[in-house]
Amino acid sequence: MPATIGMLRQLLDAGELAPVGGTAFALTPALRESYTSGTTEELEYAALTDAARASLRLLGVDTEGENVEDKEPPRRVVVSADVDDxxxxxxxxxxxxxxxxxxxxxxxxAIHVDAPEAESAVRAAAAVIDDADLGDEDAELALGDVEDHELAWYAPQELPFLLELM
Incomplete structure (x- = not known):
């Protein structure tokens, strides 16, 4: 599920997370068919990458009209969960x-979050994600720059400590 640092705080406080619009990403039959080869782990990583891009969209929404001091750190966040329904x-x-x-x-x-050194690339990519969808080459380069940063992996029980360090 794509998320933000603020959404992680809600997860910790409420004990549950409601994804925006109910949207999440998974290894689906359509995703499996779209690749000519790849292990399950590689295809799950492709779904994780899609969720990370969706997290950029959430950051773009979060940053509109707020004071810079009040914002959470600009980091892509993906919450991995075992869900059947x-x-x-x-x-x-x-x-x-x-x-x-x-x-x-x-x-x-698991919880996947950008490291602090990715913040400037995340900020730049969040600002141009829609332009990249429309084929803007400079925007696509900004997305490539942020995707060069690997998301760090955290166990669910590490969430309180992760948020304390933010």
Whole structure:
């Protein structure tokens, strides 16, 4: 599920996370068919990358009209969870799914977050993500720059400590 640091705080406080619009990303049959080869792990990574791009969109929404001092750190966030009740959404993307409701903390398998050194690349990519979708080459380069940064992996029980360090 694409998320933001603020959404991670909500997950910790409420014990569940409701993805925006119920949208998440998974290894779907359509995603598997779109690749000529690849292990399950490689295809799951492709879905994770799609979720990380969607996180950029959430950051673009979060940054509109707020004071710089009040904002959370600009980091891509992806929450990986074990969920069975999903609806495929191939009309959106090969890996897109819709969740039926919030995801409980107990279902969270891992949390992926950018390191601090990715913040400037994240900020730049969040500002141009829509332009990249429309084929703007400079915007696509900005997305490439942010995707050069690997997301760090955290176990669910590390969430309080991760947020304390933000």
């Amino acid at each position: 999903v609806t495929l959404r191939p009309d959106l993307d090969d890996s897109a799914v819709k969740l039926s409701g919030p995801i409980a903390m107990a279902a969270v398998a």
